[in-house]
Amino acid sequence: xxxxxxxxxxxxxxxxxxxxxxxxxxxxxxxxxxxxxxxxxxxxxxxxxxxxxxxxxxxxxxxxxxxxxxxxxxxxxxxxxxxxxxxxxxxxxxxxxxxxxxxxxxxxxxxxxxxxxxxxxxxxxxxxxxxxxxxxxxxxxxxxxxxxxxxxxxxxxxxxxxxxxxxxxxxxxxxxxxxxxxxxxxxxxxxxxxxxxxxxxxxxxxxxxxxxxxxxxxxxxxxxxxxxxxxxxxxxxxxxxxxxxxxxxxxxxxxxxxxxxxxxxxxxxxxxxxxxxxxxxxxxxxxxxxxxxxxxxxxxxxxxxxxxxxxxxxxxxxxxxxxxxxxxxxxxxxxxxxxxxxxxxxxxxxxxxxxxxxxxxxxxxxxxxxxxxxxxxxxxxxxxxxxxxxxxxxxxxxxxxxxxxxxxxxxxxxxxxxxxxxxxxxxxxxxxxxxxxxxxxxxxxxxxxxxxxxxxxxxxxxxxxxxxxxxxxxxxxxxxxxxxxxxxxxxxxxxxxxxxxxxxxxxxxxxx
Ligand code: FDA
Numbered sequence: 317x318x319x320x321x322x323x324x325x326x327x328x329x330x331x332x333x334x335x336x337x338x339x340x341x342x343x344x345x346x347x348x349x350x351x352x353x354x355x356x357x358x359x360x361x362x363x364x365x366x367x368x369x370x371x372x373x374x375x376x377x378x379x380x381x382x383x384x385x386x387x388x389x390x391x392x393x394x395x396x397x398x399x400x401x402x403x404x405x406x407x408x409x410x411x412x413x414x415x416x417x418x419x420x421x422x423x424x425x426x427x428x429x430x431x432x433x434x435x436x437x438x439x440x441x442x443x444x445x446x447x448x449x450x451x452x453x454x455x456x457x458x459x460x461x462x463x464x465x466x467x468x469x470x471x472x473x474x475x476x477x478x479x480x481x482x483x484x485x486x487x488x489x490x491x492x493x494x495x496x497x498x499x500x501x502x503x504x505x506x507x508x509x510x511x512x513x514x515x516x517x518x519x520x521x522x523x524x525x526x527x528x529x530x531x532x533x534x535x536x537x538x539x540x541x542x543x544x545x546x547x548x549x550x551x552x553x554x555x556x557x558x559x560x561x562x563x564x565x566x567x568x569x570x571x572x573x574x575x576x577x578x579x580x581x582x583x584x585x586x587x588x589x590x591x592x593x594x595x596x597x598x599x600x601x602x603x604x605x606x607x608x609x610x611x612x613x614x615x616x617x618x619x620x621x622x623x624x625x626x627x628x629x630x631x632x633x634x635x636x637x638x639x640x641x642x643x644x645x646x647x648x649x650x651x652x653x654x655x656x657x658x659x660x661x662x663x664x665x666x667x668x669x670x671x672x673x674x675x676x677x678x679x680x681x682x683x684x685x686x687x688x689x690x691x692x693x694x695x696x697x698x699x700x701x702x703x704x705x706x707x708x709x710x711x712x713x714x715x716x717x718x719x720x721x722x723x724x725x726x727x728x729x730x731x732x733x734x735x736x737x738x739x740x741x742x743x744x745x746x747x748x749x750x751x752x753x754x755x756x757x758x759x760x761x762x763x764x765x766x767x768x769x770x771x772x773x774x775x776x777x778x779x780x781x782x783x784x785x786x787x788x789x790x791x792x793x794x795x796x797x798x799x800x801x802x803x804x805x806x807x808x809x810x811x812x813x814x815x816x817x818x819x820x821x822x823x824x825x826x827x828x
Contacts, residue, residue, distance in 0.1 A: 330394065334390065342377045342425070357404075358412075360404055362736070364410075384421060384501050389505050392503075396419055398815070399527075400527055401471075403471020403474060403656075408772045408819075424443050426444075433539075444472050447638075449462060450638050458634070458635075459544055463482050463487075464482045466638070476491045476537075480492060483578050483580065484540070486702055487540075487575050493708060494538040498534065498536065500521060500529065501533060502517075516804075522713045524798070524802045525767050527815060528802070529821075546634055555596050561621070563581055571723065573618045577603075578602065582599045583697075584596075601641065662730040667771050671722050671759070673722075674722065683750070693729070694729050695728050698723045699723055705719075711797065729746060774790035774819075776790075776819060782816070804824075
């Protein structure tokens with residue numbers, strides 16, 4: 317028997333001894349016919365698993381907190397690492413790969429959501445997806461909503477623990493800003509809520525990346541009041557239609573326009589209708605919390621150059637706006653939001669930066685030149701800040717990217733095909749080149765980044781010997797000065813560094 321089979325038998329035996337598991341339908345070892353499909357079902361990025369040397373010893377899909385407690389107890393006993401997965405959308409796959417023997421605790425069965433329409437709150441279990449959360453809220457009310465990302469298959473476990481930016485963030489802040497309680501299983505296997513975990517740990521899991529501190533099993537969130545009808549538009553402009561100049565102008569209004577309006581441009585490549593050659597286009601994706609008659613004067617005052625007309629706009633309910641931004645048909649069934657199948661699975665690599673001064677037109681043209689060199693599918697998304705995001709202090713939560721940012725620039729390259737794995741290096745080198753080009757246009761000291769767009773190029777912990785100095789390289793980029801407090805919390809709640817990954821917060825050791 318191989319070492320990994322022995323470890324696996326010990327671990328499963330231990331789970332049985334804990335007699336907490338009616339194990340039949342929540343444990344998947346490699347012998348189980350569903351093991352591979354469960355493993356791969358929520359992998360959004362195909363790249364990490366394709367280069368990972370190991371597969372998990374087993375996957376556990378708990379239905380109760382007590383089963384996670386058993387998983388933690390047994391993993392500690394046998395020195396096995398736990399990777400926690402909610403929606404599986406981690407950009408570097410850290411919820412389902414590891415270089416040392418590991419089990420995946422996959423929370424797909426912990427997806428209960430209870431909405432309290434009177435108190436405007438909800439408890440949502442960490443394994444729910446954003447789509448399931450949005451669907452449940454809309455089932456109860458047309459005028460309640462939640463602020464979080466636009467992709468319905470993203471898991472609330474990972475998403476909220478890293479921040480959570482969405483189309484209403486200029487009005488309501490990040491998802492973490494609306495968290496009022498949480499339940500977490502700590503390294504001692506205890507289930508803690510806000511009161512019993514204390515304010516330090518409660519602070520840390522709201523933006524510090526949950527994976528460093530325990531296994532979050534549920535969040536209690538505030539629900540937000542929205543109008544019965546909101547307005548959406550997606551206006552696309554090519555270079556011939558002055559896309560560069562429009563994007564340049566957008567930078568001057570993005571963060572200070574009426575906070576009910578969020579205009580999030582996305583740059584992509586398309587084939588020119590004239591000569592078939594690839595060219596750049598910019599789509600201005602927008603949500604306005606109000607009717608079209610209220611929106612048009614706002615646009616006329618602040619961004620007349622875009623030339624928005626009434627016909628470009630559609631009034632919809634908030635939940636229909638979610639369909640719209642997920643590229644689903646408005647008017648179709650909202651039940652599509654319940655699908656957990658990732659929308660566009662591919663090999664991809666992404667990066668993020670924060671922009672504090674508008675990039676000149678020449679600077680933008682330089683970006684276009686680099687984009688046109690790449691043959692993969694490229695998307696550059698510019699997420700505006702300002703509004704409520706700027707009013708919350710940098711230290712209120714570990715998510716520090718607040719006042720002073722005009723927008724976050726997030727760029728991704730995706731590729732596929734038979735040679736996808738062999739071609740990875742080429743695409744990764746390209747995105748690194750774009751990142752180098754952007755250096756003179758984006759924040760410095762630190763060159764900030766968003767942890768939910770995780771990027772291992774920023775640095776990784778040494779397995780077995782993580783150091784504060786090493787981790788502060790990327791820790792300062794994701795968390796700015798909050799990194800120090802995150803390290804203090806980690807040292808207090810998990811000094812043996814049981815919950816760890818390539819970019820987890822390290823505890824202080826005697827050599828630090
Ligand atoms: P996953 O399960 O992979 O977890 C991510 C990390 O959190 C891992 O380290 C994991 O171990 C840890 N973790 C997960 N559940 C945990 C739990 N219960 N307790 C402790 N740790 C846990 N972001 C954004 O702000 N706005 C957006 O609009 C989008 N849109 C978007 C679209 C697409 C297609 C992708 C792939 C990603 C995004 N994101 C995003 C980024 C997204 O917020 C980020 O990848 C989240 O970490 C994903 O959370 P999941 O639970 O899906 O991932």
